[in-house]
Each structure stands twice: as structure tokens, then as C-alpha cells.
Amino acid sequence: MKKGLVLFFTAVMMVCMLAGCGKDKGSSDKTQTTTEEAKAGLEKGYWVADKMVMEGTEFSGQDMVDIFGSKENIMSLVFSDGKVDGVIFDDYISTTYTGTIDEFTIAMDGETLKGKSTGKDTIELTLQDGSSFTLVNQDEMPAPIANNPWKTYNIDFSAEDSCDMSNFNVQGRYYVADGFVYGLSHSVSLDGTFAATPFEMKGDFPEFGEPISLDDRGLAYYINQYEDYLYYILDFAEICRVHTDGTGRETLYSGDCDYLQIHEGKLYFTDGNFHFVSADLDGANVTKVVEKEVYYPYFIATDWIIFQDDADGESLHLYNVGLKTELNITYEPSFNPIISGKYLYYLSNAEEGYLMNQIDMSDPDMFACDMANGTIADYLYLIDGEEIYTINNNHVALSDWKSLTEPGDEYACVDLYTSKDFRIYHDINEQGLITGKYLSNKNTSGGTSFK
Numbered sequence: 377m378k379k380g381l382v383l384f385f386t387a388v389m390m391v392c393m394l395a396g397c398g399k400d401k402g403s404s405d406k407t408q409t410t411t412e413e414a415k416a417g418l419e420k421g422y423w424v425a426d427k428m429v430m431e432g433t434e435f436s437g438q439d440m441v442d443i444f445g446s447k448e449n450i451m452s453l454v455f456s457d458g459k460v461d462g463v464i465f466d467d468y469i470s471t472t473y474t475g476t477i478d479e480f481t482i483a484m485d486g487e488t489l490k491g492k493s494t495g496k497d498t499i500e501l502t503l504q505d506g507s508s509f510t511l512v513n514q515d516e517m518p519a520p521i522a523n524n525p526w527k528t529y530n531i532d533f534s535a536e537d538s539c540d541m542s543n544f545n546v547q548g549r550y551y552v553a554d555g556f557v558y559g560l561s562h563s564v565s566l567d568g569t570f571a572a573t574p575f576e577m578k579g580d581f582p583e584f585g586e587p588i589s590l591d592d593r594g595l596a597y598y599i600n601q602y603e604d605y606l607y608y609i610l611d612f613a614e615i616c617r618v619h620t621d622g623t624g625r626e627t628l629y630s631g632d633c634d635y636l637q638i639h640e641g642k643l644y645f646t647d648g649n650f651h652f653v654s655a656d657l658d659g660a661n662v663t664k665v666v667e668k669e670v671y672y673p674y675f676i677a678t679d680w681i682i683f684q685d686d687a688d689g690e691s692l693h694l695y696n697v698g699l700k701t702e703l704n705i706t707y708e709p710s711f712n713p714i715i716s717g718k719y720l721y722y723l724s725n726a727e728e729g730y731l732m733n734q735i736d737m738s739d740p741d742m743f744a745c746d747m748a749n750g751t752i753a754d755y756l757y758l759i760d761g762e763e764i765y766t767i768n769n770n771h772v773a774l775s776d777w778k779s780l781t782e783p784g785d786e787y788a789c790v791d792l793y794t795s796k797d798f799r800i801y802h803d804i805n806e807q808g809l810i811t812g813k814y815l816s817n818k819n820t821s822g823g824t825s826f827k
Contacts, residue, residue: 456698535761628659
């Protein structure tokens with residue numbers, strides 16, 4: 377929320393006293409609900425303000441609308457799986473709640489709202505100063521939220537967030553943690569295998585030990601760590617997990633799959649139809665999330681995902697899994713979206729190569745777009761919050777993104793992992809074969825080869 381509720385309501389009361397309007401506070405009887413209703417009641421439908429009480433003065437009906445404007449803009453709330461989005465006095469919010477419809481709490485900056493059921497289709501919210509709102513259940517999503525639900529979210533991607541999204545967009549081929557490089561190794565076979573390669577920093581440069589094979593059946597993509605497990609897609613044909621020490625390997629999902637991500641303790645990926653699905657960490661309970669063909673689906677917030685919609689001209693869409701609302705943000709074929717700070721970067725087609733674009737995601741009314749001055753030869757790129765890396769060891773400061781161009785279209789070097797401290801890249805020959813794999817400390821200009 378952008379402004380404090382207490383300060384706002386103080387100003388509201390001054391207006392009301394000057395206007396001299398209002399009625400005596402009414403009352404209502406609370407009805408009991410079953411346990412099942414209590415669990416699901418808040419998340420059934422939408423809630424819109426119908427009455428408000430401040431310092432013992434009630435405002436409702438046309439008086440409420442005349443003074444404060446549309447009831448939907450006074451307070452509209454949507455509850456979903458412990459989260460609440462909505463509008464309070466034209467201010468968009470996205471926060472959390474705990475409890476059930478019989479008794480719940482909404483956490484706000486500098487304010488806590490206490491809620492309870494006061495009837496079959498009504499709830500009451502009480503502020504710390506005693507002011508209260510009565511909200512009525514609605515079947516249709518309130519217009520302020522339906523028109524642009526993205527307004528409830530203030531985006532600010534950290535450098536770490538940008539690195540994670542970048543690594544996802546180059547198929548998550550490497551992961552570095554706790555003195556290990558997890559990913560492609562040629563220590564077992566010339567075709568490559570999934571391995572853990574230990575290393576120790578000696579000054580600014582890593583010194584490598586012998587790789588530990590994790591899965592010698594093929595190549596691993598979208599490597600994620602969750603607790604003591606590494607989750608990955610094997611050859612785009614199954615989802616597996618294995619302990620970081622190489623024990624306990626198991627297959628969780630069999631069938632064509634892509635775009636694996638772990639979000640809030642669940643697996644998310646696309647199936648053989650490129651429909652976006654979720655599953656438990658053991659692979660059970662596969663559930664449709666977006667039932668259409670999508671690419672690059674990635675959670676950028678608790679409820680928000682971004683994806684390329686194949687049926688809508690390969691444009692980029694935002695989708696809220698709680699509200700089940702969708703928003704188009706580009707109107708052209710758009711590839712490899714990566715967010716840094718409040719900006720979305722993506723590639724579009726050019727006569728030769730690709731054009732880098734930037735959208736201001738903090739402006740949901742406009743989604744203002746800017747374009748680079750030149751083109752790049754290949755669609756692979758990474759952002760670490762400070763720089764953009766493309767093929768052939770080409771990189772510029774993020775602030776100079778518009779000047780990014782690439783000399784030629786032949787591979788010599790391609791970046792495949794970035795983090796605050798490290799970078800992994802491959803050397804490529806004219807036949808497109810890997811001739812070297814390197815881990816580089818970002819404080820140095822060169823990398824150290826590993827198997």
C-alpha cells in the first residue's frame with residue numbers, strides 16, 4: 377500500500393465532519409459457519425465495501441458514494457491461498473492474511489485489519505483505531521481489479537532475482553552452490569553427463585577436484601536445488617531428483633516436459649502440450665495451471681507468472697494464478713523475458729538478428745516500451761543486475777543496454793550461468809562443438825577450465 381491507512385482515515389473524517397453527513401451506527405448478528413465454510417468462505421467470490429463506520433458515524437448507500445466515490449474503489453478485496461489483493465481508497469494492495477472467515481487478520485504496513493464473518497455473505501474489517509468496514513460478497517471481480525490486476529503488485533527484481541531468471545532462460549544448465557558446480561561434465565563420457573564438480577577458491581581463481589557423477593543417462597536442464605535435493609529435467613523426457621551427494625536418484629515425472637521451476641514448495645513445468653502444470657515435490661498431484669500452449673512460463677511474484685502466449689502471436693502475457701486473470705503486455709513476437717529492477721527486457725525479431733526491448737513494469741497503465749539502437753545476433757543473453765552478457769563475451773553495463781550490439785553471428789563463446797560472484801561460459805568451435813568450459817570469478821577477467 378502506498379500511503380498509511382491511519383493518516384488517510386484522519387483526513388477522511390475531517391471531510392465528513394465538514395460535510396455534516398452520516399447516520400448512527402447500525403448492528404448485525406453474526407451467524408455461525410461450518411468448518412468447511414470457514415476454510416473456503418473468504419476465497420469464494422469477491423468482497424466490496426457496502427458500509428463504513430468512523431468515530432461512531434456510519435456511511436452507507438448513496439451518502440457513502442457521494443462522499444467517497446465508487447464502493448469498489450473504497451474497498452475491494454480478493455482472497456486466495458493466504459494472500460489478498462485489492463483496492464482500498466483507490467490504493468492498490470497486495471499482502472497476506474491468516475485465519476478463516478470466522479476470524480482472520482490482514483497484515484498491512486503500519487496497520488493490522490481484524491476480520492470476521494457477520495452474515496452469510498458479509499464480513500466486517502476493523503482497524504486499530506476502531507473504524508470498520510462491512511463488505512458484501514460479489515460474484516464478479518470488481519472493476520478496479522479486473523481492469524488491471526497488475527496494479528496490486530509493486531515490482532522490484534533484485535540482482536539475485538535477475539540472475540535466477542537469466543539462468544532459467546538459458547535452460548538452467550548450471551547451478552553453483554557450496555563449493556560445487558552442478559551441471560554438464562565430460563568426465564564420464566564425451567557426450568556429457570550431469571555431475572557435481574567440487575572447487576575451492578585459491579585467491580581469485582577456482583581449483584577443481586574430480587567430478588562426482590549424478591546422472592550418467594543424459595543431460596540435465598533447469599537444475600534447481602530444494603533442501604538436500606537437486607531437481608532437474610533429463611533430456612526433456614523426465615523430471616528427476618537426486619541428493620547433492622549423488623544418492624537417492626528417482627524419476628518424479630515421465631513424459632515430454634520443459635521449463636522446470638520450484639516455487640513455494642511445488643514443482644512447475646510444461647507438459648507435452650506445453651500446458652503449464654504444477655506437482656508436489658515427489659511428482660504427485662499433477663495439476664493444470666494454464667491450459668494452453670505457453671513458453672518461458674516463470675513465476676515473477678507469489679501469484680504472478682509471465683509467459684509467451686503461442687496463440688496470441690507469441691506475445692508476452694502476465695497471469696495471476698490466484699485471481700485467474702490475464703494481461704497482455706506486448707503485441708509482437710517476444711522472446712526470452714528477463715526482469716531487472718522494475719524493467720522487463722525481451723527480444724523481438726529484426727531484419728537481421730534480434731532487437732532488445734525494455735518495458736517499465738511499474739507503469740501498468742502504459743507499460744511504456746523502449747528499444748535498443750542496434751541488434752544482436754543471437755537470442756541467448758543474461759542479466760545479473762549490473763550488466764547484460766550476450767554471445768562472444770560481449771557485455772555492457774545495464775544502464776547502457778540501448779547501445780548493445782554484437783559483432784557477427786558466429787559463436788565463439790556463450791554464457792550459460794551468472795550469479796553475484798560467478799560466471800560460466802563455453803568456448804564453441806566452427807562446428808558448434810564445445811571446446812572448453814570455464815568458471816570465472818567476476819572479479820577477474822579470465823576463467824578456469826573444468827572437466
